[in-house]
Amino acid sequence: MLKVCHLYPDLLNLYGDKGNVIAFLQRCRWRQIPVELVEVNVGEPVNFHDIDFLFLGGGSDREQNLMAADLLARKDSLVEAINQGLVVLAICGGYQMLGQYYLTTDGQRIPGLGILDHYTKAGNARLIGNVIIDMKIGAETIKVVGFENHSGQTFIGNMEPLGKVITGYGNNGQDGLEGVRHKNVFGSYLHGPLLPKNSKLTDLFIKLSLERRGIKQDLLPLEDRFEDQAVKVMVDRHIK
Incomplete structure (x- = not known):
């Protein structure tokens, strides 16, 4: 049984981010992989050691402030689970929150969880639009598509990016990188939501979650014609 945790679904669900959880669950069920969803809101208990896939979405500044203290109180348990192989997908504000700090336009440094080494600083303009990145999964390079809308500019230093930007802004609109993997x-930063648009990425998370349970196996192939065609349309539209 795989256990999926959606953290703060009532607060962090911009641009249909919950669709990431739905896609993960459905692709498991199509393969007859037993899977269970746990939704955890502020103040509710969760044991990260029992979780295989954790999703943390994006929200407005108000929503993020409401849950920041709650998440900080869970940090030690979360870090321990990550070191033991917990699979985590964090989008936009959730992504920023895992880093060292957020620097506001007036110079205020708002601490993050400090789980990853990246940091974010507020920009003067919003980075908005469709994004296409090249991402490596093993020996294969795939196109990943999504939508971004953020003013924060994130810098990941020497960490591995999720992928290289083909079109769009990515982490900061400067270094040609999008996301992070550690x-x-x-x-x-890819909303949309990300996983329903990118079946190979969803399957990577399922495979890693199974490996967390000590199960190493090839996933049963699914009929992904429509998903693949949707990605192709986006790529053809934006890459000449």
Whole structure:
């Protein structure tokens, strides 16, 4: 049985981010992989050691402030689970929160969880639009598509990015990188939601979650014609 945890679904669900959880669950069920969803809101208990896939979405500044203290109180348990292979997908505000700090336009440094080494600073303009990145999964390079809308500019230093920007802004609109990957933690600015649009990425998370349970196996292939065609349309539209 795989256990999926959606953290703060009532607060962090911009641009249909919950669709990431739905896609993960459905692709498991199509393969007859037993899977269970746990939704955890502020103040509710969760044991990260029992979780295989953790999703943390994006929200407005108000929503993020409401849950920041709650998440900080869970940090030690979360870090321990990450070191033991917990698979994490964090989008936009959730991605920023895993880093060292957020620097506001007036110079105020708002501490993050400090789980990853990246930091974010507020920009003067919003980075908005469709994004296409090249991402490596093993020996294969795939196109990943999504939508971004953020003013924060994130810098990941020497960490591994999720992918290289083909079109769009990505982390900061400067270095050509999007997202971050550290162990089984993935951060990204791509809304849309991300996983229903990118079946191979969803399957990577399922495979890593199974491996966390000590199960190493090839996933049963699914009929992904429509998903693949949707990605192709986006790529053809934006890459000449």
